[in-house]
Amino acid sequence: MLVDRRDQVKLLLDEQLSPSVAQRLREFESIDVVHIRDRGRLGSTDREVLEFAFEDDRILVTVNVADLLRLARAREVHCGIVFLLDGALSRAQQLDLIRTVCNLLAAEFASGRDMVNRILRIALGGIPEFVDVPSLVAR
Secondary structure, eight states, X not given: OOXXXXXXXXXXXXXXXXXXHHHHHHHHHOOEEEEGGGGTOTTOOHHHHHHHHHHTTOEEEESOHHHHHHHHHHSSXXXXXXXXOOSSOOXXXXXXXXXXXXXXXXXXXXXXXXXXXXXXXXXXXXXXXXEXXXXXXXX
């Protein structure tokens, strides 16, 4: 039996996602999630956002797949990234998808796996995929 580990999930939502989604998850579902706006970092570069997520020990949630995948590979270590593969999601769809993400991450944590140097690719109605992203720096 898996233990619910949603209390271990710490997320940072990128600015392409709605700040109200983070607020709702915090207030009604007690999930440790912040939006980049909540930290006064709107307009930060992708590199700065990824670094902030690392410094704050948070998994970054974004729709910016290509740029952040490249940056993740250029780092020696990152805390994990969730790529939402649907770019134009309504707030309700973002909320539903991020709830699913939280449950998937909790199951990973309960199974003894973390998200360090890993990504999760997920789309509405799609099959979620966890992938290791080895650093190109170490090679």
